[in-house]
Amino acid sequence: MKRMIPGLVIVCLVILFLFIQDNASVQSKEERDLKAVIASTGQFFKENREMFMNGLSISRDIPEERISFYVNDIPVSHDEMMMSLGVALAGGVDTTLEEVKERLTMYAIFYQKAQEFGVYPTEEQVNEYLQWEKSGMEENEEGKAMIRLIMEEWGLTEDEFWNVYQKYHAYNMLTALNVQKELIAWYYKDEIYTPEDGDRARLEVEAWFLQQLQDAEIVIVIDY
Numbered sequence: 001m002k003r004m005i006p007g008l009v010i011v012c013l014v015i016l017f018l019f020i021q022d023n024a025s026v027q028s029k030e031e032r033d034l035k036a037v038i039a040s041t042g043q044f045f046k047e048n049r050e051m052f053m054n055g056l057s058i059s060r061d062i063p064e065e066r067i068s069f070y071v072n073d074i075p076v077s078h079d080e081m082m083m084s085l086g087v088a089l090a091g092g093v094d095t096t097l098e099e100v101k102e103r104l105t106m107y108a109i110f111y112q113k114a115q116e117f118g119v120y121p122t123e124e125q126v127n128e129y130l131q132w133e134k135s136g137m138e139e140n141e142e143g144k145a146m147i148r149l150i151m152e153e154w155g156l157t158e159d160e161f162w163n164v165y166q167k168y169h170a171y172n173m174l175t176a177l178n179v180q181k182e183l184i185a186w187y188y189k190d191e192i193y194t195p196e197d198g199d200r201a202r203l204e205v206e207a208w209f210l211q212q213l214q215d216a217e218i219v220i221v222i223d224y
Contacts (some may be wrong), residue, residue: 183204
């Protein structure tokens with residue numbers, strides 16, 4: 001029987017692997033005012049609306065001419081590459097195209113493994129998570145104000161914010177979460193699992209993931 005994994009451990013594992021662009025932008029520039037970061041990334045969003053709609057798509061049904069590279073036959077789009085890089089740089093993150101490529105390679109591996117394990121998040125699960133997230137923000141005046149500011153600065157409708165931007169990140173996060181739960185359940189099998197095992201779980205998942213990166217078959221389509 002699969003055991004329930006303590007939430008805090010799972011959250012830590014997600015944080016370890018899943019780089020969320022907007023959060024990283026803020027954290028890497030603590031000396032900057034949050035509103036300034038939102039404004040600077042907003043300019044990029046406004047100037048790249050078409051890329052925004054394509055680059056944050058959760059679909060892997062990508063036209064051949066828009067594919068940047070493949071990871072174990074999983075396509076990664078040019079739009080997602082440029083969107084990820086552009087948002088990070090606009091937010092003040094000192095990153096490179098290779099670092100962005102590695103992050104998107106990670107997303108593709110989690111996607112592949114979620115499909116293999118049969119744990120890719122359903123539309124219902126993602127919508128349930130988004131509703132939970134939205135309800136939490138609406139109960140907090142500061143949170144509501146921040147979302148309004150983001151939508152205004154980025155030129156997004158409420159639907160675009162929740163059903164494009166947030167949904168993209170929700171799929172990535174829940175995919176990683178589901179895969180990690182499967183891995184930990186497999187590692188521990190019938191052993192008693194406690195929060196004290198968190199370090200061991202983190203190291204095991206980290207080693208697994210690094211091996212996946214090392215073994216990944218990358219086929220470049222667009223040479224930047």
